[in-house]
Amino acid sequence: MSTLTPDPAAPVAIERRGIRLGDLLFKGVAGVAALGVTAVLGFLTYKIFALAWPAMQKYGLSFIWTEAWNPNTNVYGALTFIYGTIVTSFIALLLATPLSIAIALFLTELAPRRLASPIATMVELLAAIPSVVLGLWGILVFGPWIANHLEPWLQSWFGFLPIFSGDPSQAGLLPAALVLTIMIIPITSAICRELFSRVPHDLTDGSLALGSTRWEAIRRVALPYAAPGISAAVLLGLGRAFGEAIAVTQVIGSGNAINRSLFPPGDTLASRIASTYQGASNNIEVQSLLYLGAILLVVSLITNVSAQAIVNRFQKARRMSTG
């Protein structure tokens, strides 16, 4: 038996290879996970379209501007739900954006710290309420209050506007829009708060030192500085409002026709899918629901990607201006 002379470098080499193998393996697994998540997003988009394809072939693009949902004659269209989605989300944004900015300003610029921190926590908690619980409150408490107090009041003052005409109703576009407002306030205000807290103190201090009031410093310095970020925050809120299904389903009441008034029931893309799929009478109705899903997916992808793009451009510009 020949004895091998141990090569003093050998164990090190083996160990090094072990290290490399471990690293390679770890990097590989992590990379596969990252690619996998991306693939899920791609596969999801593809699959929604593939599933909706029969309906897309049958109805074509005119599905989008057809106002119908009739399982008896198999005539389906998305216009009512697109209208419902746009109207409820738009009202929600109209109400939530100024409120969110005001809340964020209060918490970052105006409130004493001892008051700001508990209020910030409570606004965060508002975001933590599950949508189904908010919907439960919406259908049993908020909806009746709207029908008995808010809608008659709106009608008595603004009844000449077609959007406030007709009989008050517990379920409809208005309650849905208001519930959505409650849901997006914590999202947009949290982002706005972060934006305002990032405004450099030199800038606001400079403005204050020149004699402007706190509000003037906010309006002339902080708001313009945060403006692109705010628009991204609004877009993210919009994406959330588009996609919210459960709470809206609970309070919107399900309706097939477009009404000029905000009082009667309607439906959004998401709420129609949630409320109808179990009772869908045949394949083509299910495929039409998936067509609605495909429209919703495209719209929320567009809003999200544009929000990202704004944030990225904003950050890049900041980095260049400061560094």
Next chain:
Amino acid sequence: MSAVEIIDPYDITAKSNNLGRRRRIQQLVSVVALLSALFAVLILALVLGTVLYKGLSQLSLDFLTKSSALFGEKGGIADALVGSAIIVAMSTLIAVPIAILVAIYIAEYAGPKAASFFRVMLDVLNGVPAIIVGIFIYGILVVGHGQSAIYGALALSILMIPMVARATQEVLELVPRHLREASLALGVPRWRTVYSIVLPTAIGGILTGVVIAVARVAGETAPLLFTSSIVTTQGVSVDVHQALATLPVRIFTLSESPSPDDQSAAWAAALILIAFVLVMNILAKYFAGRKRKSLEGI
């Protein structure tokens, strides 16, 4: 010719530039901002107060330990509690390891271009409406195989992965460079550095992200509507190949019922769900505090 009014710049009592009016605007804005913040707090108080008031009177041991009943007798939510616990636990088990791996890849291995690509992908996936994820799983799995708790957990894990991955990736990037460099300089391989140095330092932040994601997903209804809503078995079941009753879906169906008994059961179930979510949020705050401490201690 009228006399030119000269303002002494050093006279702070001089009325210049409509200072009074500007101050009043400032006060008005402060009041409006205060009212907006109070409005949000009021809404929270209204919702929580109603759930507490209407739910507490319905809560009893029977309600928590009995399953949903058919017509007539009063049922409980034991089956939905067990179902929710199983589904949320499964989705956490699926999502958390994947999410942490993704975060590690982005924070530790990927170049700047790849990292920002994956970050955007995660954000976009995070922005996909929950109901779309529901119909996706419905389309690829439920059609043909029928509903099951596993599919529900899969749908929830798709929602969970981007939340946990983004949160984790952000804390990983907060871990100071010199810690990694010290470990690497000692000849510790990269994966070992990540495993024994970076992850333990960031654990507080990771747990915060996980807890918040669990709280969010536990209240998610839309994906379960498509994957685990048509419950055929009576009583408490742990068979994950069947659709299991869940708390959010139970609240959803009860809330649409005209019967006052069902509605009060919905309030009590909502109270349980909200209590869970609040406890998770408090837990998250606790972990976030620990994260700050562990990162500050360096």
